[in-house]
Amino acid sequence: MTSISRLSKAVKVALLATTSAALMTSAGAYAEEQEGDGIERIEVTGSKIKRIGELSPTPVTVITGADMMDMGITNVADILNKLPSSTVGISPETSNNTIFANGLNQTNLRGLGTDRTLVLVNGRRFVAGSNGDSAVDLNTIPTAMVSRIEVITGGASAVYGSDAIAGVINIITRTDVQGVELDASYIQPEQSGGEESQFSLTAGGNFLDDKLSTVFNFTYAEQQELRNTDRDFLDNPVTSIYNPDTSEGAPARIPYEGRKPLSWINEAGTFFAGDGGQYTFGSDGAMREFDYGEGLIPGPGTNGNYCGPSCEGYDPVDYGLVRTPLERMVFTLNTDFEINDNHKVFTEITYVDYTSNGESTPVFHTWNPIMADNAFLPQETQDLMADTDMEYFNLYRIDGEFGNRTYNQDRETMRFLVGLEGSISDDWDYSFHAQRGQLKETTLWKGQIWDERYEQAKDAILVDGEIVCRDTDARAAGCVPMNLLGVNQASQESIDWVGTSAGQTAKTTQTSAGLVVSGALFDLPAGYVSAAFSADYRKEESETNPDQALIDGTIFGNSANPMKGEYDVTEFAAEFNVPLLSDMFLAHDLALDLAYRWMDYSTAGQDDAWKVGLNWAPIEDLRLRATRSKSVRAPNIGELFSPAGQTFESFTDVCDKINVELGPNDNRKKNCQASGLPEGWNPSDSWYLSNHPGSNAGNPDLKAETSNDYTVGAVYTPSYLDGFSITVDYWAFEISDAIQYIGVDTAVRYCYDSESLDNVYCDRFTRDPVSGDIVDFVQSPVNSASFDVKGLDIEGQYDIPTDSFGDFRVHVIATYLEQWQTNPTGFAEDLQVDVGEYTDPRWKAMFSLGWKYDALSLEARSNYRHSAVASNDWKPENNNYNDIPSHTVWDFTGSYAFNDDLSLRFGVLNAFDIEPPRNPYVYDGAGYYDTTGRAFFLGANYKL
Known part of the structure; x- marks a missing residue:
């Protein structure tokens, strides 16, 4: 058996020992395989030393790709964000109002920030998912290609370099595909909105007398948008108001359940007249008194800015997205070519193209003077202004003529990696790789306006019986007068004159190369001293090129400047595993782990990271471990060079x-x-x-x-x-x-x-x-x-x-x-x-109970967040809604294998339709609670 194939077989044995049949399990088990007199070494997350037996000197949680798909997961980020050790980073649920980030899927170990969580693919870096950033976009990883995900939640800079302060997520892709595999899944929420679908084709095999092996995958996935109006609990929000009870000891604010439109602005335009009244315009353009519905919200402060649900003011519930839509295509091709028994060439090629759309209200104007001689004023408005000596009024308006402002984001990622690995001798292995990854982002703002043209078009007067723009230079330039008094009163010509769109392109490039040499240095009484030596070079480059209108700041509410920045880093590292004792009283084994990395950044200068770890098994059943480390994170391009x-x-x-x-x-x-x-x-x-x-x-x-x-x-x-x-x-x-x-x-x-x-x-x-x-x-x-x-x-x-009732599994x-x-x-x-605040509760947990009987598997799984408070600085006089109750969501899933080629997956997610807590801080999920509600999923896998 060749060295490469023996290593592959050892990895499989190790995985069986660590993952068992569980969804997630701690990699603290042992795996050894002997073939003749040879014992194979295997590499795991957290170390570049290929070890015999014990898989990890530090805590590692393993998620299998198969179980992830059985859960109905269509995006790697979704399972990572369920881990108690993780917090949602940027996601479609949290990025709608962040123009350049909508649609991103990034995870955030320990809640320390996405830039402090290092994501690797097969132990190697991946190009960033957003311009100027360092965090990887998990949209670029197809679930059908995932063999397992290893999560180490601890500083790992000594092993992997910058960004690994909070930990490392290492995504291992499949290498064992033979033939063609078709997979499809669909998630249907009970209430419409937020539907998800995914289709993938995976093909692989061995060629050229088994010297060449390939795995190809194409994945198409779509996630539909979710709006406030799609969910009962979002359509009926819980916000807060100043307490109408202003007596001593009463809390300053109290909850308010239901819609509360703004009382001073709407889509038709509203203004306050000299007679003290508030007026707006009907669908025919005629002026009338503003309808407050149930009346203004009583109480002090800003309460009077809001009115009851039937008020005709602007209602933010009708605008924006709770979850942005996401459509993506991912192509992956990985190959291994065995040169001889001891050396092989490997490649990884990834191409991803996906789009996402953020959305917010139409453009709006709160300082919008309309002059008394405006040609579009109804006669009754002219009379009112004359009677009250008004030279102008200020029109408060949501300009719906231009549609909602949308932020259309297209991201195209291309990554190519080539490497060479093998054996130098019986005791020493090497691995070299070089890669180049590039992200191209195209952002298009729609529903925008030219600020100057808006001001010119709204200022319309009569000249020789014709309505024209007051500004003669604007008229010469083609200005078309615009009627803003009422909904749908403006002509299409004026909308075309004022409306516009703008865009920005951006490019991020990562170029890197790395060499690892690992093996056994010498023998001690307790075993071999193992080591790994590595050298790495990486260059990161980013640039943005906004439209001139964004540079000049001539469109509504948006401006941007071009940016260009880069840095490179050279790194050298060494790791050692020193066995100290073995097979002794109270020392089944005892080993010391050491790691050191030296880094030289062209921007941040020189730095280092180190780790000291001790692994002690006093008896075979019990293992104790401890690590102490220094980790670093160098600033990214955006932090350094944002214009x-x-x-x-x-x-x-x-x-x-x-x-x-x-x-x-x-x-x-x-x-x-x-x-x-x-x-x-x-x-x-x-x-x-x-x-x-x-x-x-x-x-x-x-x-x-x-x-x-x-x-x-x-x-x-x-x-x-x-x-x-x-x-x-x-x-x-x-x-x-x-x-x-x-x-x-x-x-x-x-x-x-x-x-x-x-x-x-x-x-x-x-x-x-x-x-x-x-x-x-x-x-x-x-x-x-x-x-x-x-x-x-x-x-x-x-x-x-x-023997009679199948196999059970309990996991927490x-x-x-x-x-x-x-x-x-x-x-x-x-x-x-x-x-103890809702962002960082005392306890988070996942529990699962599984049962497998022949071809049928069933599982009940829960996610738990402990009760929390909105703020630790809360005082009784602040408000009366600080407490946030605990929250548990249950999923029930299953699968059935009809034969070796065809299997079916099914389940109900959030089976009890648990809403986010009815609290002003989190009623909309806030990125921490499920907003989809009860949903049903069905999936199938067929092997040709």
Whole structure:
């Protein structure tokens, strides 16, 4: 048997030992295979050393591709986001209002951010899913190609480099396909909206006397949009209002259930007249009094901005998406060519093309003067304005003529990898690869308008009995007057004159190469000292090219500037596994794991990462493990090179005469005077009366983040209870110099509240050398934040085979969050304790009970989120809706194999139709709770 085929067989044996029949299981089991006198080494996530026996020195959760499809999962992100150790990153449920991100599917281990979760494919990096970013878009991974997913939730920079602070997700693709396999699935929610369908064709085989093996896959998947109006609980929202009861001790805010349109703006246009009345326009364009329906919402504050459900104001429930639509095609071709018994060439080719559409309200205008001589004014409006001496009125309007604003996103990903791997000797292996991946993004904004043309077209007057635009230059340029007084009053010609679309193209390129050499160094009494040495080079490039209209800022509400940035990194790493004791009293085995990586970034400079781990099995049934590591994350291109875009902000200058005395210590006063501002200084009167110009931009001076983390755990697999195992791991992350976006108000405050002016904040703004006024600022990311996160992972499984009633399986995986603290600035007063809030509940868990009898498999599965609060800073006087109850969703699924070639999958998801908690913070899911509701799925797989 060749070295390559023996290795493949060893991997299969190892997988049987680790995954068993479970959906997810901790990889703490053992696998050994002997063939003659040879013992094979296998590589697993978390290490580049090919090991004998024990699969992982660190906690690894394994998800099998087959079980993922049995659950009705059509996207890799969907299963990862169900893990208790993970939080939803960017997804179709969370990205609708993020123009360049809609449709993305990224996961977020430990909730530490998608850029701190490293996604690998077959142990190697994959091109980023969004321009300027580093996180991988899981839409590019077809579920039919997934053999298994290995999730290591712990710092792994010493092994894999940057971005692995929170952990690593390694997606292993299938290599064992023989023949043609057709697979189709469909999910139908009980209420329409959010339907999902997927079809895939997978083909593979061996050719050229079994020297060449190939696996090809084509996947088409579609996810329909989900709107507020598609679900009863979204169509009847739970928001909040100021409490009408203003007595002492009453909470300031209370829940409000039902629709509450805005009372001062609508699609027909509304205005307030000099007689104190509010008016709007009917479908015939005639003026009439505004209908408040059930009346204005009673109470203080902004309550009067809203009215009852039948009010004819603007109702946001009618606009926007809860989940963006997603349509994708994925082509994958992987090949292995065996040169001889010891060496092979392998390739991986991926092509992905998918589209997604975000959507929001039509353009709107809240400062929209209509002059008294406007030619479209009805006679009754002219009379009203004359009677009340109005030269103009301000029209508050949602401009539905141009349709909803949509953000059409097309992403095209191409990746090609070629590699060579094999054996150098009986004890040493090598693997070399080079790859190039490229992402092309095309974004098109529809439903937009030219701001200047809108102003010109609405200002219509009569000239010689003809309605024309007032501006003569605009008339010469083709201006068509537009009637905004009522719905559907504007002519198509005027809509065409004012309406437009705009776009942006972007390109991200990743070029990398890596070499790994691994094997046995020498023999100790307890076994061989194994090692892996690696060298890596990677270059990341990104650029954006917006339309000129976006650069000039001449369309409604959108502007963008071109961006171009790049960096490269060279890395060298070494790992060692040192067996210390073996087959001794209280030392079935004891081994030391060491790893070190040196990195040289063209942007962030040199850095390093390391890991020390200890694996101890005092007896064969019990394994104890501990790791201590330093991980890093280098800033990505967007954080470094995002172009400056103008903005205007209103903020407080803490050095003025009043605020300089209100500092938390003596630093503020001392630093203000040290910067040249005399005691008793105040900004100029004009500064106080205006918003101040500045810009939002990247920060090329960013350095790498650093995480110090550790894990201590145990794996217990009692020999007297066959099929039972339990894993417990305590983990902690302490991240410093974390990259945080800082606004100008924060920068000014902490520039002067710091011990000296030598800090990351003072460079964010500029003062006039004469007046002292702040005349410019840059809002950008800085290395100011920190994270302190601790918790416990528990995973247990019990397989119970029976002779007469089939085989049973119980599996549970849970995470207890002990501590979650973050500080965006480094100042004590900004410490945020989030543990126990709905974003970071104390407990999250998955439970499954499975039964298999001959060709039939059934499973009940639940996802649990512990009860939580909206805010840990809540006080009774704030509101009366801080508590959020626990939440459990049950899925019931099954499969039946008619024969070796045909199988059927079926099930009901969210079987009890559990809605998100009826709380103003999360009634719409907020990315944490299911919004699809009860849904039915059916799938089939046929092998030709």
